[in-house]
Amino acid sequence: MQPAELTAIDIVTAVRQGDLTAVQCTLAFLQRIEAHNGSINAFLHVDAAGALATAERIDKRRSQGLPIGPLAGLPVAVKDAICTADQPTTCASKMLAHFRPPYDAEVVARLRAADAVIVGKTNMDEFAMGGSNENSAFGPVRNPWDVTRAPGGSSGGSAACVAADMAPVAIGSDTGGSIRQPAGLCGITGLKPTYGRVSRRGLVAFASSLDQIGPMARSAADCALIMETIAGHDPGDATSLTGGVPRYSTQLDQPLAGVRIGRVPEHFAAGLDPEVARGVEEAFAVFKAAGATVHDIQLPHAKYGVPTYYLIAPCEASSNLARYDGAHYGHRATRRDEEGHRATRRDEEGHGTAPHTPGAFESPLVEMYCRSRAEGFGPEVKRRIMLGTYALSAGYYDAYYAKALRVRRLIRQDYLNAFEQVDLIGGPVSATAAFKLGEKTNDPLAMYLVDLYTVTANLAGVGGISFPCGFTKSGLPIGFQLQAPALGEGLLLRATDRFQHLTAWHQRRPKSIPSAGPAGR
């Protein structure tokens, strides 16, 4: 078997045993990236030299009999929203096109300490805002199963690179479904841990009470391996949970007898594609065969999830993204002379980006803020900043933001009530399989609804996992989602691993990925 087809567990085992060197493994994936990234556009930056240097160091240490880390030689791709000191971190935004973080994110530091090999940074929706990856300032990612379709988002590059064997493992982030939905649409396994389970330090903030980092890989067993390295308390993130991290990998093979899985009848209402519905129902049957029981449950406020999310997330985003001021880092408008000479105003005429007459801004500084942000942010980011600023502004705060926070409590209470009756909640990840690029780009609301089944886990702070449970007649992956009570990652990974021992959907690969061709729009 080619190294690029091995699982993460196979790779770290082979490297440890000396059957494969870290350099051989890294080269194999770099060759896959070289061959296919032009058509998939999953990577925004590939650090071939850095990855090979790391791999050489690992091989040398091993050959000298020195200890190597638990992920030694494992290539890992990292979403470009997560800071890397030696590589760009753009968030797929013109705003951060030239940003070099001064430090590694905690997850990146942990991966490096475990001797993983960071191969590059993956494409995404700008600032993680989107469900199709079409909001990237550097062109959309294409779905390896059908390059005319979206990979989902926002962690679309991370999902697509694993699906296309360009990396065995990728790190994503999930604010409203951004790990689970692209994992589902690309036929891989993605875990959104409990809020606070993985440190967010160094994750570029989108909505701080919802953001969570997690692993994306070919199987639950590989996700378990990565979680053992990245999960756990970080004093540098005050919201990171303090409890110890279980050895997830050692608990995977326990049978599912007695595990109760909830099924929400409303998930199967109009709007769910019939092929997806059939795949999801068949997955419930597999879980029953594995010894679990399935029970219909209610999440009465689930239908309010998307509107609640699209108030809370933009409000938090409008606050978080205020930091992009053109002064400290990021894009700065250059049209106007820094000293504010009137003569330069004439140069601006005809550019047509600002409606304001000269003197409309309070000061040259404010003008620089407004123009830098107008030039640096793309349309969806502007839309969310505007929505959040509106909902937080005087006169509307109570009607929108405070209202959404109250509904958020109702949604969380639904989960707490449900988890008194069942151990897990199962259902679809998305209402349809991968949709066409361009299909939803002119309708922001239609795009928001792709998060229908995933946003409530973020609002409640609970964990969720998605994995393939079948394919449509046209050969597109169908995703299944499991959600668990807080800190239920062990059960999520175990249930998925048991499913993956009874099915082979997760082992399917896209048949032919175009090896060259234009990426981007």
Place this chain on the structure above:
Amino acid sequence: MTISRQDVAKVGLLARLALSEAELDTMTTELSNIVGFVSLLAELDTSHVEPLAHPLDTHNVFRDDIPLPSLTTAEALQSAPRHDGECFLVPAVLNESGAA
């Protein structure tokens, strides 16, 4: 729910976004649609529900006040659009009439 073009222009200034005429038009339509959609929440009676701003029950996480290494000046300035080696450089904070 409709939002006026003037509302959008005002919010644009609050958000420090210089919006073009065309953006003001599309944003007025889109924000009205989105706000109309999220107004679905109004049908719920939440008068006896406390707001939930954060999913964790932890509050006020403190640590001992021990000085730890932080970024050097050079590191902090490495991605600055303009700086003089010590400070970030920005355009005039006051306008020409002297008012902030």
